[in-house]
Amino acid sequence: MMETWVAFTLLAVLMQAMRTAGQKQLAAYISPMATTLVRYLFGLPIALIYLAILVVDDTELVVKALVHSDFLFYASLAGVAQILATFWLVKVLTFRNFAVGTSFAKTEALQTALLGAVFFSAYLSVWGWLAVVVGMLGILVVSLPQKGQPLDLSSLFYGGLSGIAFALTSLWLREASLVLEYPLTISAALTLAYMVSLQSLICILYIYLKEREQLRLMRKHLTLAGFVGVTSALGSIGWFTAMSFQNAAIVKSLGQLEFVLTLLITYLFFKEKIKLKEYVGMFLILISVVLLLWL
Numbered sequence: 001m002m003e004t005w006v007a008f009t010l011l012a013v014l015m016q017a018m019r020t021a022g023q024k025q026l027a028a029y030i031s032p033m034a035t036t037l038v039r040y041l042f043g044l045p046i047a048l049i050y051l052a053i054l055v056v057d058d059t060e061l062v063v064k065a066l067v068h069s070d071f072l073f074y075a076s077l078a079g080v081a082q083i084l085a086t087f088w089l090v091k092v093l094t095f096r097n098f099a100v101g102t103s104f105a106k107t108e109a110l111q112t113a114l115l116g117a118v119f120f121s122a123y124l125s126v127w128g129w130l131a132v133v134v135g136m137l138g139i140l141v142v143s144l145p146q147k148g149q150p151l152d153l154s155s156l157f158y159g160g161l162s163g164i165a166f167a168l169t170s171l172w173l174r175e176a177s178l179v180l181e182y183p184l185t186i187s188a189a190l191t192l193a194y195m196v197s198l199q200s201l202i203c204i205l206y207i208y209l210k211e212r213e214q215l216r217l218m219r220k221h222l223t224l225a226g227f228v229g230v231t232s233a234l235g236s237i238g239w240f241t242a243m244s245f246q247n248a249a250i251v252k253s254l255g256q257l258e259f260v261l262t263l264l265i266t267y268l269f270f271k272e273k274i275k276l277k278e279y280v281g282m283f284l285i286l287i288s289v290v291l292l293l294w295l
Helices: 004-026 032-041 044-054 060-066 069-095 098-105 108-119 126-143 153-179 184-210 213-219 222-245 248-254 257-268 276-294
Strands: none
Touching: 004 032, 004 069, 004 222, 004 248, 004 257, 032 069, 032 184, 032 213, 032 222, 044 184, 044 222, 060 184, 069 153, 069 184, 108 126, 108 153, 108 248, 126 248, 126 257, 126 276, 153 184, 153 222, 153 248, 184 213, 184 222, 213 222, 222 248, 248 276, 257 276
16 A cells, blocks of 8 residues: 555656646746745635545644644745745746756755755765665756756756745754644644745735736736646645655655656647656656665
8 A cells, every 4th residue: 555655746747847847938927926826825715625635523633733833834835835946946947947946956955955954954864865865966967068068057957946935945844843742734734824924925915016027027927927836736735745754854765756747738838858767867867766765
């Protein structure tokens, strides 16, 4: 029988690949911060409905969580870090090829392992580290520029920042979920609902004060915005639940499968040719996934 964390990670992988494809299209019409807002605002109803279904018989759990200082601290840090990570990722998508731009942000798996070991006592076995490193090699192979092409420093810079912020998001949301000491699916849903509510509020305030014209542009693309929001929320349900059950670095390593889906979406929908090095990268990522599942 498939382990719970594996099933939810695979859900997250599928939804995130679809969401990122939608974000790439949406980013052509609205600003990076407006695209970030769409992810949270249009995903909020899904997050709240999912939580309501889980706590329908015990709504007191929600009240206890909202007065739990450690939960609020970690969940708030995770919420802000994810806003920054998403904003920087959207900027990366506007710089380069869809798949290659995403690959810079996927350094988050290795960064999650390193930051988790140093600051969160989230240690991995030797085989776990091997799986993380092999997966990262696959990402690096794809990220290297073609012979004669200059290195895109903007993509490298913002992609690296996005990876760090996503790594911190994963570690902080796991801490928030675990401090509640609730059943893991419920604590994950509470963490998600709180974070998306906070993120929606922060992004709306920013857009209203700094980019009010973006609200009109968002209304012109409601169908695409809804797609991004729904797939984002479903993906987050997968990530949050998986990382409540398992070490965040292990979850993110299995999540490298998203990169394979990203390449397929690149080829099928954006008609961008997949190069030899990208096939090599996919092969290495699949090896890392086999190592994880075998372990």
